[in-house]
Amino acid sequence: MSQGQNREWELTCPLVSSDIEKLAAGDLVYLSGPVYTARDGVYQHMLIDGNAPPIDLQELTNVSLQSSPAGVEVSPGEFEVASLQATAGFRYAQYMPQLLEEFGVKAVVGKAGMSEQVYQEVFRKHGAVCLTTMGYGLGAIYGRAIKKVLGVYWVEELGISEALWTFEVDRLGPLLVEGDIHGNSFFAQVNDDINRQLGALYEGLKPPVYGRIGEEQKPETELF
């Protein structure tokens, strides 16, 4: 990974395959167009419980955010979002085959990505990428990019935070390409570098006199 030479792309949603194919792990992306949110609540309600979405999601877009916006209902049926951030995506890896297969999602925007194995086995097969929000505290920058809340669905069933939100965004970014269609993970490469120096910091520190059941003795390990 050559940091500092991160390529930047301005892309329009729904994404076309020629755009997705040029994205490499470590690139920066700005998205414009329609997107929708889906995390714990929507995955359970739509994918596991089998409830059909109230709108044709695939018709709307192929970009899904693992996000629950800081937004409220300002008047009956009218919603606004002030700030936006995605949540840790590793815990949703189990839903990816179905989401990509049945809903044609080509870009999942989460936080911190998933394992390289998921990219190899699921994302590569569907020609999809995994993007991550950046800084993990750029809520105001991302919030500014939301031009319009198109709709909010399943508020009754899932609560406002887990509801399905659809947005029109303008230059939502910077987002980082974490997993590309070849199955490469940006963080897997970074972690290789970090792990090389991590072991040395433990040298000379005696192990705890009393262990813990299931204790992971190798700090180089990814825990998901």
Add this chain to the structure above:
Amino acid sequence: MSTTSTAISRELIYQVAYETNKRAAIVVPQDGLAAFGEAWERESKPLAHFILGQILENAKLAVADARPMCGDTGLPRYYVKLGNEARIDGGVVALERALRQAVADITQDIQLRSNRVHPLTRRNPGNNTGVFAPNIDYSFEPGGDWIDIIAVHKGGLFGTDYRMLFPADGTDGIKRFLLDNMAEFARRGLSCPPVVVGVGLGGTKDQAVTLSKEAACLRLIGDRHPDSEVAALEEELRHLANQTGFGVMGVGGDTTALDVHVEIAYTHTGGLPIAISQFCTAYRRSVARVFPSGEVEFREDPQWFTPYYRREGIE
């Protein structure tokens, strides 16, 4: 100091609770801004440098637009320090009611995310209040007739851990626990570094966890513990946390911890309990002192850890 001081009105407490809560969500405190700026200046890795620049830009936009600095607005909570001579119109019950009402109202008004849900049913009341929510913690100060209201919005998923170590583990055990904590939670930036690390050392298990959170959230970056041995440990741990190289967002960089604060409590002779909390990049805190005269003083330093709060003797 009069023992018959004028009561502080519940309306004023509500207004200050509302305002501190709002500022906490939107405005990065001065010590945080300075620390992010320094981290940005000295960062040697280009991508980390770029992201730190974005964090500084985000801080400006949040204030300009009056929008929360982070889309996950965390769990709003209050720390309240009561001067021993302070009196409240309606008593502490009125104060707690005002704080809970302020959280519910601010959630709607500046569009905080409704994060608080029932842990089993996941029911969301939609206003960040509920059973034991928001957290309200208290401390006391001799002599004062004022009330300090400190609003903190703390992220909730990653970065906290507790372990019972033993005296034989000593400093090695403490360092190892810190490294373990960084490797678990700063990897891929799950705990949103650069963070302020709070370490609670000693006491009972619950005290260690509580102190770790207070150490992370309620001391200025750069502040050192008055006990010189604890202060030296803080420096050593800060250096160690940054040597891991996780950096901002875990992309590899020079600054993983903006600071490490250690709080100690006297503990069982056979044990060395330790807890760590990480206060994330969305560094959210606002402090105000309310006087019986109706005057309100906003300030940067929480002044939570006073000599009285850390007292060692009977008095």
